[in-house]
Amino acid sequence: MMRLRYGDNFAASTQAIAYGEELRLGDVKIKFHPAGHVLGSAQIAVTCKDTCIVASGDYKDASDPTCAPFEVVPCDVFITEATFGLPVFRHGNAADEVKKLLASVALFPERAHLVGAYSLGKAQRVIALLREAGYDAPIYLHGAMEAITHYYQSRGVALGELRPAKGMKKADLAGTITLAPPSATSDIWTRRFPDPVTAFASGWMRVRARARQRGIELPLVISDHADWDGLTATIEATGAGEIWVTHGQEDALVHWCKTKGLAARPLDLVGYGDEDEHEAPPANEAEA
């Protein structure tokens, strides 16, 4: 997946590791656990003597048919993400959001539905959820989605019949669902669709102003990050006494930890944090 996204030279050297497999570096033991974020995403547990530190990376504790479920790893220090680290973010059931999308498709059979979704993980999850909801028509893909999605299929994730949107006649796209990178749904690319309804599958859609700012008509609250309840429940479940918070809305989560008697501090990592709000797609998604 790294190779698909960043090219063959994404790293100087590589080493594959399976979930649960243990590596040793001197006194230190390292283990990867499913993070439930996207296919292959992992938390990393590092243990030395009696101390265990877990870095969650991006994670979610909601079910996702396209990846291994999140594991709670008991530890002493838990480094958690905080993308949705405010109590206003409570995502609800993703299946209900997909029902909303299908209801809209039924209501507007003459229009195309364009669903903005990040091409790694979110797009495949939305497709899988549509299939779970019984939608068996072909689903169309923006060119930038194809490589990753086919990779998911090659790893045994069933996604049903997928077709490129490219080359389709405008009239034939009426009543269909197409997945595209978020940036493309406000692009001239959309002109090939008949009177498109613009949807966006993202946890940010929980806040109305976000949806309106992007001109989204059909916000779908589907997130690959834990919501507030998920973050706080996970922190409690790890049993960790010390929490480091990074990557998002650190302040609120740090405050919450302290009210629960946990030592907590924000990790201000350069290049993370606020800028993430916009979930800017990598440059390669902007083309095609």
Added chain:
Amino acid sequence: MNRFAELLDRLAYEPGRNNKLRLLTAYFRETDDPDRGYALAALTGALSFKHAKAGLIRDLITDRADPVLFGLSYDYVGDLSETVALMWPKRAVSRDESLLGHPSPQPSPTRGEGAEQISARSPRKISKATITALSVPTPLAGEGQGEGYRGLDASDDHRRHNNPPPPTLSEVVTTLRTLGKTELPKQLARWLDELDETGRWALLKLVTGAMRIGISARLAKTAAANLGGKDAHDVELMWPGLSPPYLDLFAWLEGRSEKPVNRDPTPFRPVMLAHAIEDADFANLDPADFIAEWKWDGIRVQAVSGRDEHGHIQARLYSRTGEDITGSFPDLVPSLHLPGTIDGELLVLREGRVQTFNVLQQRLNRKVVSPKLIKEYPIHLRAYDLLSDGENDLRELPFIERRARLEAFVKKLDDARIDLSPTVTFDSWDALTAARADPASAGAGEDADAVEGVMLKRRDAAYLPGRPKGQWWKWKRDPHLIDAVLMYAQRGHGKRSSYYSDYTFGVWTSGEDGEQLVPVGKAYFGFTDEELLQIDRFVRRNTTEKFGPVRHVVHEPDQGLVLEVAFEGLARSPRHKSGVAMRFPRISRLRWDKPPREADRLETLERMLKSDASITAP
């Protein structure tokens, strides 16, 4: 309530006017009386619940949730109702006892319903020694992602059966009208517990009266008119005589009864507004078609007098949006002793001289009007139009005829508190340009300081509601401009939430530590959407410190962003560190080209204060 909430939710995302109208008309068709009438009242701003203020909503949420978390959330979301609707932790009452047979735990301030109960049984208690990794198919969450926790679905159903159904819109409106101030918080909390997120959002929008979903009162009335294939203008004309839930209006629209008549002796008439004139517009306009007046820096009001059924004179003052402001100006009511409707400017006059807006401000938004206030800030009405004279509606007449009727009316009133707004004589646009540049010598005399430009009105213009094209123009005095340095930024609200769109800017002064910037004002508009993105990016990349929601943005002599700020006036202000306060400041240009060291100095503003004698603190 749920059908209404669903309507508001859909309207909030619908950009097209025609689709909005379709949604609204469909709602009015499908919804029964009196719910639809209360919905129309809510959308036209005809409902107000005096006890339900934003402060009360804040108290409710900080009572139920951690105030710090609320503060951070509100800063992020930028909308009070939405913040509370999203984070409202429901109080699960009966189900814990009935299902689990033990007393219900204290609800967690930070979690959704049932969250505490779940975490009590969460894997937290499992010893780390025995199990190293534990798979959690459950999200451990309450209202959250929800699909995992097995006990939750059953108890959720149980709750739905046991709890009362969510309230209807009519129940909410009628209850709020009769409820005392002390009972209100409890009732609101109960409703918030009963409603889902969209329902909570709609409820809070409704009770605080801050809908802001892109629906004007006019649009809502048009949608109602469409229900019966009627003209929105007809609805507009009868509107002042109608009251929620508008049973008579809907009966007429559905062809079940006669057209309702307006029996209010002092109805508000929708006001006519002017377009701002641009230099290019003059080329297409003939000076002979227009009458010019001074544009007074006061408050636009409509003063209405009429006879009630007993033949007694009633008088009311309305703001330009139709808000009844009679209560704030009891001293003007006796002057309105002849039936008629004056359109004019509310001003404070001292010894016959018009005071600045800063002075007038002392009279605005007062709940209690003391004799001292009345004496020190004598109120005055400067009349510029007459919409009705006795029983006669004059709005169809050309302006020149209404003006003649107005002159006669004011003469007949013969009251020191009400006078005519004089016309400005001119025969060419050049002459008017000169008058605008120097009102004092062009007839405004001692009142020139309260003139903020000129108004142009077509001689033949009928009085039309709204902002009809080409009839009235406003030509404001040029604003003052200074170059200031961006110092602090804060996230905006509403449409701008998440963007750093509120800017505090400063100018240079010599302080104890040498040259330093001192804040002189705050602005949050004037820039284009594209410029907003640029400033937002600049703020995020150049933050040196954060104080809660406020970002300290780099502002050094060679590093920082210079903003050209336009403003209407200055006043001395002991509340500001700089000692000055700006009126109506806005960002007029971004000066990426200018290093901060070349921005203006405080002395420049102080000179403006001195040269402009009108500007004195009230």
